[in-house]
Amino acid sequence: MVQHPLFFKYTRDWLHEATGFSKNYLCRIATGRAPLTRSFIERVCYKLQMPEQELFLPEAAEAHYGT
Numbered sequence: 738m739v740q741h742p743l744f745f746k747y748t749r750d751w752l753h754e755a756t757g758f759s760k761n762y763l764c765r766i767a768t769g770r771a772p773l774t775r776s777f778i779e780r781v782c783y784k785l786q787m788p789e790q791e792l793f794l795p796e797a798a799e800a801h802y803g804t
Contacts, residue, residue, distance in 0.1 A: 740767040743781070743792055756784045 744752075744767040753760045758777070765771035773793070782789050 739769070741769065741773070742794070743767075747785075752781070756780055 744763075747755075749760055749763040749767060752758065752763055758766075758780070762771065766773065766777065778789055778793055782792060785792065
């Protein structure tokens, strides 16, 4: 299964607990059935205390997700 690079490092269960997003929504994000939104990116970055560039690298997404 192809999934967004974020989910290679963090499990859906862990992200659910850390961010409050539903597991169903995280599954749709992980598999590309739901688009990454600005609010999703901002909440994940805030909750993980990591910069957007580190979590959502365009090169990583292009290389591993949807290709």
